[in-house]
Amino acid sequence: MQRARIFAVSMIVALLWESVFASEQVKFDREKLARGFVNQMEQGEFEKAVQRFDTVMAKALPSDKLQAIWNGLVSQYGSLQRIGDTRTEDLKKYQIVFVTCQFERGKLDAKVVFTEQNEIAGLFFVPTGAYRSPGYVNQKAFEEVEVTVGSGLWVVPGTLSLPKGGKEVPAVVLVHGSGPHDRDETIGPNKPFRDLAHGLASRGIAVLRYEKRTKHHRLKTALLSGGLTVKEETVDDAVAAVNALTKQPRIDPERIFVLGHSLGGNLLPRIGAASDKITGFISLAGSVRPLEDLVLDQVSYLFSLDGTVSAEEQQKIDVIAKQVEKVKSPALSEEVAASELPLGVSARYWLDLRGYDPSKSAKTLEKAFLILQGERDYQVTMVDFDLWKQALGSRDDVTLIAYPRLNHLFMAGEGKSAPSEYITPGNVEKRVITDIAKWIEAQK
Template identity: 30%
Template sequence: MRKILYLFIIYFHFSCSHAQTFDGSWKGEVSVSGQKLLLVFNLQQDSTGNWNGTFESPMQTSQKFAISQIRIQHDSIWMDVKNIGLAYAGFLDRDKDVMKGGMKQGTFESAMILVRSENEQSGLSRKQDVFPPYNYMEEDVSFKNNKGNSFLTGSLTYPKGKGPFPAVVLVNGSGQQNRDSEMFGHRPFKVLADHLTKNGFAVLRYDDREIGGSKGEVNLATTIDFASDANAAVDFLSKKNIVDVEKIGIIGHSEGALIAEIVASENDNVKYIALLSGPVLKGDSLLILQSYALGKAGGLSEAALAINKANNRKLYTILMKDEPPKVLAETLEKELIHQNNNNPLTPDMRIKLSPMMSPWFRTFLRIDPAYYLKQLKVPIFASFGGKDVQVPANENIYSLQRLHLNTTDVTIKDYPNLNHLFQNTQTGKIEEYFENSESFNEQLMDDLTKWLKMKTM
């Protein structure tokens, strides 16, 4: 995968200085024929050191299947559920409460992330999910991005009546996501679009490249390429009769917020932007800060965090050099061998390296959001979660406040108990994204809607 879903930025740590365990209940989702299925792996190590466990797909059956074989080596795992012909291979990542990998059943294969759960309870509660019938209009739409050679599909919702209406484009964060920004059963953009449309806005949300009906290059694409898709979305809106062309804005989440800044700096049709967990720090600095926050939330010692920080800085310095990919790969491998106590890299370690060499990752390291923010003359709404471990609030708010902007119309909101996905949370750790029944905090939606109305009504 070029990037794993919903804003995980790659973090490499080959040290085995702290304990790694697969004990517990692990939950993930896979999309089959357009339907999201919850899958659960329950793992336990007995007193003799042997592993056993069960697998279940609670949306299909209440039956639990024995995991017939479990192989573990360092931070990597392979599981086989022979009764149903299903296998999963993955590795622990981040704060050791997330597994990245893939599953296979027959001819079906899919990348899948598993998140450690506090309990084995099956099923999900998503109290904010939205279903028809609606008291507004919704239509499937599609548009081309000729500049980026992509084709995007999405949904346009708008109030009943003649219009024209103020309109916003919703832009996803990192990784390929659908128009609802769907993850772990949450559909935050669906919830947000419903709320905004009921409050008088036309809302366009679209599937990222190679998701749903959308098409376009992904593996070689960068943030700049995805910004060209959002630019095309704005141009599409500007041609709709139901849209007030003088009242078009962009709402972006995480990398989508960075994309909103890029588009607003280029496209005069954008009259305002809302940045949700938007990075202000330069890419390499953000990733180092992010790794620290995730590691600290996962219980790493300050000594281990300091080592990780120094190691990551060395890796990023290499990746930002203007050298041929082959030379960079060789230099990177030498540095990682050094960081791995001069031990050769294992095959699974090499697999983890490939995303670091991707155009997206190397570009993201170099991008400085301040460059685009300083060009903006439109109103800005910037919101941050105080328990966000992916775009930590304090440092990014401080950086935004210190920028000399061309606009004085800037609203900064800090929500102390919200995480990166704007859910009320205890710690901000990744596994809470999955367990939380909240998809998008209502107070933030209300604050955002009031601000949008002030700028457009």
């Protein structure tokens, strides 16, 4: 009996390894086929290239049209110099292979879509710097549902990334930083909120992300800018998103969390004070110091990156310093023009934030906190992280984690962080996703 069991287990392990090997072999074969397909186009072998097409593709893109597309690329980017790396993504019954092509005047990715029968069902050429889904995402583990957040004049569209299966799952609402953001918090080629949503959904946690009001209703908010505060900009929609989650049938209403990035992290205590349906809070680079101080520090840092501050740059710093003084002045009133204040933001906005300290306000919330910070972040720095630690570090229900190599978007780099990192393609670090998922699972 013992030998039979050992033999059965051995056979199962062998079959599992055989399945993994077969999957990797198919992946390797398709990458090889995709590289060969690009090489055929480069060699002018268009008749051979189209032989791999499925029926629909063969009708839509015969050899002469394929040749015309390739010739158009060459005329714009120059001749192909080198076929570079490949990577794959799964999309339902298809597998997509990206082949990096180095042309004389730039890089493009050939996006080759394969069927299960290894036929080519699609072909696209996209900038190499375009967003790439991170390797920790399992697209087969979740589905995405379009939802709406809020009501009336201020309703905004959103996306719920929902793990597959029938059981109730915990859920997270993502709250943006400063500025008019889309639901992915897109910055250049990077989409940190999509990384977070798909990474957590791959681990069994639902995530709701939505268009920020100041982006989706840009004209209306511009007309009301003189009366805008963080309540209208951020807090109201975050609370509405929590309410929207409670109406979703597969969401565990006892395990709804709010994750705020930057300004969103700063406002977590205000969001918590406005809703009793939140289980816990996650701050990603949540600022603690007054917003006007952060603005001045950021400008000073950026002007000093090259090692010197010119007279013209110092003049600009001095102008912002005077604007900061006006924000802090007891004489500040709603009659002061926005042009005299930092970022051109109205006096009412600054007055609403006066005296607000999120680290102290968080003490009044008897809810768990996870506070994460990138040590290379120049927008919200370790000074803010230390203020969180001083205020909440002694609490058993508060976890604080700092990451030495990460910047404001929680993407890895080296040396001093600079704005150029934000236009360099990257993804939220896997460890951040893992730490958030583990923390949520522990909140039971």
